[in-house]
């Protein structure tokens with residue numbers, strides 16, 4: 001039983017909130033202390049602390065020095081690293097690799113999806129634009145041929161949940177329909193689409209904008225490109241990398257305003273260097289130099305993923321961008337959960353949903369993380385008034 005917390009609920013913030021957990025689930029929400037001792041129940045006094053829903057990251061490549069790829073020990077390490085920062089639901093994002101390597105990575109990661117450690121796999125590349133490839137190896141890019149897409153989905157045994165592609169490539173719109181027919185989210189990104197092409201892609205079934213603004217044709221008043229098309233489409237959720245480097249704050253705030261209250265997904269797009277300090281890293285086969293927390297390709301300086309964690313993205317949204325707590329929580333948890341089709345299970349603090357939550361101090365730094373009703377990072381013991389009599 002968590003008591004006296006500021007609860008970030010879907011409808012707003014409740015001060016002096018009360019939240020009960022039984023097993024994996026949230027069983028009670030309210031305010032006030034609710035009548036004295038609870039025999040046999042551990043009571044945690046969270047006066048002065050904020051409780052938000054566990055974060056849902058739909059776009060992340062690595063962290064804590066490890067990456068999602070063929071090495072599953074590294075994949076487990078990435079999940080642990082981000083969970084300590086409040087991410088209780090994680091998608092594993094791959095980068096462009098040679099096809100046999102990618103198939104092997106997908107097959108391996110699909111086992112972790114079956115185990116419940118991952119919520120799915122997101123393929124970023126190889127079906128992306130050479131002109132907007134960012135930190136993806138241009139030599140390995142390809143068109144989304146039907147058999148190649150089919151083989152990747154098959155190797156995932158249903159675990160591939162999202163594919164980022166440039167729909168202007170030959171076969172792009174057909175691939176969007178192939179993905180959505182298979183229950184896979186089609187995300188438009190790393191794209192040189194015009195506004196009109198992006199509209200066609202949305203009509204064909206695209207529902208996610210992969211890191212809106214980054215690695216896509218820009219917004220011009222006579223050529224508004226994919227950014228305007230995706231911001232104006234009620235069916236599209238837009239991902240934002242809110243690390244203070246990928247986007248100007250005005251762009252972040254513009255996206256929040258234009259997309260309304262429930263179409264922004266905060267993502268990390270983190271690579272292995274997140275939480276691991278500056279230095280030399282690899283992203284796929286490419287060398288990356290991280291300086292002052294900014295990851296750039298060693299050879300051309302192109303921005304190469306982030307070193308962001310979801311708690312930092314959330315904190316920035318509230319403290320720098322002035323987004324209300326409940327809207328920031330929607331962007332960090334509720335909307336990405338809905339995008340993944342698991343919004344009935346996770347993504348908000350509601351009775352009957354999984355007890356995935358983050359406890360934050362007044363400056364919105366993580367002090368505790370609960371996943372499926374168990375503390376993975378326990379709130380400091382002084383806060384726990386121990387078992388009530």
Ligand SMILES: [Zn+2]
Nearest residue numbers: 059093124269
């Ligand atoms: Zn990415």
